[in-house]
Amino acid sequence: MRLSLHVNGTTRAVEAEPRDTLADTLRDGAALTALHLGCEGGSCGACTVLLDGEPVRSCIVLAVTVEGREVRTLEGLAGDSVTEALKRAFHEEHALQCGYCTPGMLVTARDILRRFPGPDEAMIRRELAGQICRCTGYMGIVAAIRRVGEALQETSGAGA
């Protein structure tokens, strides 16, 4: 079947079977390969994208259910100031080793900072509970998110 998906601000026509997941449809049908597939069962978070602004695990969402809704992948967050700051902080804090979890981590980290300005370590670790890093690089990941959160708080404080 032919689906019309609104992805990263543009409408795309993609071919998909009724049983196809959003993850497979984005990767195979729209060449959006930043999202990764790890567990394919909703447990690891590597496939996280935004659906109507909220993070979802695209491996357990059927593509046919998202017609008419706004999908945003990591590619679609290029240029977003918080995402770009997170990318820099991940690099500087050595928050990635193999990088397989990184796209999902970045999408989720941005969402954490959207909901909790200046989160402390405990809060970040709690909110990251659904994101699995097989390389166990959590210290750097948490440090990177914390660094960006602190910078955002300073910026918003300076403007207050």
Ligand code: FES
């Ligand atoms: S691949 Fe989707 S949650 Fe693991």
Ligand code: FES
């Ligand atoms: S950096 Fe390898 S899985 Fe996280």
